[in-house]
Every structure is written in C-alpha cells, then in structure tokens.
Amino acid sequence: MSPHPAYTRNDPAERVVPLVLDSPHSGTEYPPDFGPVLPLEQLRQAEDSYVDELFATAPSHGATLIAARFPRAYIDPNRSILDIDTSLLDAPWPGPAQAGRKTELGIGLIWRVMDTGEAIYARKLSVEEVKRRITQYHQPYQKAVKDALDAAHKHFGAVYHVNCHSMPALSSRISEEGPGKPRADFVLGDRDGTTCSAEFTALVAATLRGLGYDVKVNDPYKGVELVRAFSDPLSNRHSLQVEVNRRLYMHEKTRERAAGFAQLHEHIDRLVRVVAEYAAQQGSHACAHGHDHGHGHDHGHDHQHHGHDHGDDHDHDHGHDHAHHHDHGHPHKH
Ligand SMILES: [Zn+2]
Numbered sequence: 001m002s003p004h005p006a007y008t009r010n011d012p013a014e015r016v017v018p019l020v021l022d023s024p025h026s027g028t029e030y031p032p033d034f035g036p037v038l039p040l041e042q043l044r045q046a047e048d049s050y051v052d053e054l055f056a057t058a059p060s061h062g063a064t065l066i067a068a069r070f071p072r073a074y075i076d077p078n079r080s081i082l083d084i085d086t087s088l089l090d091a092p093w094p095g096p097a098q099a100g101r102k103t104e105l106g107i108g109l110i111w112r113v114m115d116t117g118e119a120i121y122a123r124k125l126s127v128e129e130v131k132r133r134i135t136q137y138h139q140p141y142q143k144a145v146k147d148a149l150d151a152a153h154k155h156f157g158a159v160y161h162v163n164c165h166s167m168p169a170l171s172s173r174i175s176e177e178g179p180g181k182p183r184a185d186f187v188l189g190d191r192d193g194t195t196c197s198a199e200f201t202a203l204v205a206a207t208l209r210g211l212g213y214d215v216k217v218n219d220p221y222k223g224v225e226l227v228r229a230f231s232d233p234l235s236n237r238h239s240l241q242v243e244v245n246r247r248l249y250m251h252e253k254t255r256e257r258a259a260g261f262a263q264l265h266e267h268i269d270r271l272v273r274v275v276a277e278y279a280a281q282q283g284s285h286a287c288a289h290g291h292d293h294g295h296g297h298d299h300g301h302d303h304q305h306h307g308h309d310h311g312d313d314h315d316h317d318h319g320h321d322h323a324h325h326h327d328h329g330h331p332h333k334h
Contacts, residue, residue: 003069005029006140009148010058010065017062017276018156018283020148023164024077024141024226026052027068031137033129034074037122038114046073046114048166049255054244055164057269061276064148068141073111073120075133077141078163078224083108090124102224105174109138115172142229149230149237156283158236160200160275163226169247177220185213185248189223189241195231196238200278204240207274211267236282244268 003009025048036043052067059065068077082098085108099108106113110130113119145161153159171181186208190201205215223241231239246252249261 004140004144005069006137007069007144008052008067009144010056012059012062012064015062017280018152018159019058019061019063019162019272019276019279020145020152020159021055021058021063021065021162021164021272022145022226023048023052023055023065023067025068025072025165026050027070027072029069030071031074033132035123035125036073036120038118038120042114042118043071043073043120044255045116045252046111047071047255048164049246049250050257050261051164051166051244054166054249054265054268055162055272058272058276061273062280063272063276064152066141066144066148068137070137070141073114075110075138076107077138078226079109079138080225080229081109081134081138083225084130085110085112088112088121088125089127089130091127093127093130107174109134113174115168115174117173142226145226146230152283153235153237158279158282159238160196160279160282161227161230161237161239162204162272162275163223163239163241165221165241165243166246166249167221167243168252169245171220175220183220183243183245184216185245186215187219187221187243188215188217189221189227189243190218190239191223191228192218195223195227195233196240197233200238201240203278204242204271204275207271208267211270213267 028044028047030040030043052065055065072078079102080100082096083100083103084093084097085099085103085106086093086097088110102108107115110125110133111120149159149161167183167187169183171177171179171183173179175181188201188204190196193201201217205217208215221241221243223239227239227241231237244264247258249264250256250258
C-alpha cells in the first residue's frame with residue numbers, strides 16, 4: 001500500500017502499547033498549487049523541522065507515530081476547519097466560519113502571514129482550492145490521528161497521545177508574550193489541565209527535568225486543536241502537547257542540525273520509553289477491570305492551573321516517579 005499523500009504512519013512491529021504520537025508540522029512536501037509570493041526558504045521557517053525524526057524511535061517502544069507530509073504554511077492540521085480567514089478568499093466561504101484568535105494573528109487554518117509578519121500570498125485564494133486543502137490534507141491527517149487513538153482506546157480501554165512540536169528559541173512579534181522572550185527547553189500543553197490527567201503531564205515534565213531540561217507547562221503554549229479534539233480524560237483519552245526548543249537541535253536560520261541533535265534524540269527516545277511503559281500499565285489496568293474506567297485513578301482533574309493565559313498552542317506538565325538512573329547533571333543548557 002502506498003502511503004497517503006497527507007501523512008505517514010509508522011506502527012510498532014511487535015509489542016503494542018496504547019500510545020500514539022503525531023508530528024503535524026514537520027512536513028516538507030510543498031504542493032504545486034500552493035502559489036505563495038514568499039520564497040521557499042522563508043516559508044520553511046514555519047516548519048517544526050526534524051520533529052518527526054526526533055520521535056522516530058517511538059514504534060520500537062510500542063507506539064504509533066503519525067507525521068504530516070505537507071507543510072503547515074499550506075494548511076495547518078492543528079486548527080479547527082472553522083478557524084478560516086475569509087479575507088484571504090476571492091469569494092464568500094460557503095461553510096461555517098468562526099475565526100478565532102489564531103486567525104486574528106494571521107495563523108489560522110490557512111496562514112495569511114509568517115510570524116515575522118510577511119504576507120504569504122500576493123493573491124486571493126479560491127474557495128475551491130481551500131476546500132481541496134481541507135479535504136486532501138487537513139481532514140485525512142486529523143482522521144489518521146483519530147483512527148489511531150480510537151483503535152488503541154477500543155483495545156486497551158485507555159489511550160495516551162503526545163502531539164509533538166518544536167518552537168523557536170525566542171518569541172516572535174506575533175507571540176502573545178511579546179517579541180524576544182527566551183523559551184524554556186520544553187513547554188508542555190494540556191490546555192490548563194483539560195486534555196489529559198495531571199498525572200500524565202507531571203510524568204512527562206518530571207522525566208524531562210530528570211534529564212536536565214527546564215520545562216514549563218501551559219506557558220506560553222497551551223495546546224490547540226489536535227490535543228483538544230480527541231481528548232477526554234474522564235474516558236481515559238489523554239492528549240498532551242510537547243514543544244521542543246529548536247535551539248537544542250538546530251540552527252534556526254539555516255535549519256541545519258546543531259551539535260546537540262544526537263543527544264536530544266537519545267533523550268527523547270528515553271522519554272518515549274517511559275511514556276510507553278506508563279501507557280502500557282494504564283491500558284492493562286483498564287482492561288483488567290473490565291473496561292470500567294470510572295474509578296481508581298482519578299484521571300483528569302486536579303491539575304494545578306497555571307493560569308497564564310496566552311492562548312497559544314503548546315503546553316503541559318507531568319511529573320512522577322521515575323527512577324532515572326541516567327543523571328547527567330544538566331547536559332543541556334545552551
Ligand atoms: Zn508545531
């Protein structure tokens with residue numbers, strides 16, 4: 001079977017655990033009908049470069065990894081289809097539209113501008129071409145993620161989803177916190193504790209901190225559509241957004257890998273292993289109780305809310321109990 005033009009999906013060869021990862025913004029295949037005014041080099045600054053590669057060993061730990069093949073500058077699979085910028089179109093949009101904060105910033109479903117402020121198009125887009133982007137790229141991608149989550153949940157009675165991104169080292173001119181602010185090594189987003197259990201956020205945060213990284217939760221990125229759409233912690237469906245700081249692994253201007261790439265790759269592999277073990281325990285637990293997930297572990301509530309309301313897309317925090325034997329001090333402060 002040839003791969004779908006919108007995404008790749010890699011499944012584990014042997015042991016399977018209820019864990020699905022997805023990388024919606026690392027795609028590099030620019031469709032021929034894009035028609036931007038900006039040069040490719042500039043558009044590529046919007047990519048979450050190499051994120052699919054950084055998480056590529058996930059299937060060896062029993063997880064499924066889905067990655068977009070198309071670039072986010074073309075259409076953003078981490079947006080609701082309602083979040084459409086009708087000012088980009090040459091005719092009225094025939095469906096429902098409910099532009100949100102992202103569209104206001106110019107980075108909704110179809111981006112109007114780069115985060116440096118340059119307009120991506122010197123033309124209007126036709127309704128037909130936008131519909132095509134939705135039906136051929138956006139919807140198949142979201143469906144691939146949903147199908148993987150549904151299948152795991154059906155089988156194990158629980159599913160854990162890690163939505164993987166990378167972020168610029170500094171905030172940009174359209175960032176809610178203002179330009180030029182340095183970001184943490186990792187930012188976890190659970191939309192203020194609504195998309196996964198507090199325990200899961202804490203697990204991921206503690207694991208990363210144990211590896212020497214500084215981690216923030218819901219600040220400034222809380223997570224957007226992909227962690228919102230399919231999560232339901234009370235039904236044991238847990239989604240967490242993870243943002244990796246690009247300075248840890250690449251030169252942002254040239255997009256070349258930096259010296260830290262291999263070490264980060266190894267640390268992410270350890271993180272995924274820890275998360276996979278956790279997911280396996282939760283899943284078997286749920287199964288052992290005959291799919292009665294109504295009790296026991298208190299998923300879902302009781303997160304400390306961290307209050308920052310930046311309304312941006314990334315965040316989270318989990319922290320628990322890993323005997324990390326690898327304690328390399330703080331290998332990673334750049
Ligand atoms: Zn991203």
